[in-house]
Amino acid sequence: MKRLYFLVLVVAVVAVGCSEAEKPVATNTANVNTNVAKPKATPAIPHPGAPRISLADAKADFDAGTAVFVDTHSPRSFENEHIAGAVNVPAEDYEAHLDKLPKGKKIIAYCS
Secondary structure: OHHHHHHHHHHHHHHHHHHOOOOOOOOOOOOOOOOOOOOOOOOOOOOOOOOOOOHHHHHHHHHOOOEEEEEOOOHHHHHHOOOOOOEEOOHHHHHHHHHHOOOOOEEEEEOO
16 A cells, blocks of 8 residues: 555656746846857756656666556657656556556656
């Protein structure tokens, strides 16, 4: 039961993080040459308190069979591109797809 609550929390965090639009970072434009191209602002990480995993650790867990990748994109986006072996659980309708997730494995959700 704790795993189900954790899974719901992870999927909800990913859903909210994926649905938030990029917010521009305010910059001081005084004494700036406007003819020079400005680098794109890096958006803030949504939900900085949510657990994160490095790519190397995620791959190691997946390769060992102890984790599953969950792609939270729409089915159409998932069809276009996804990590091989990932399960599609759309963020906007995650509750209807929870039965796709294997029991007893680490859930690694991603949206980009």
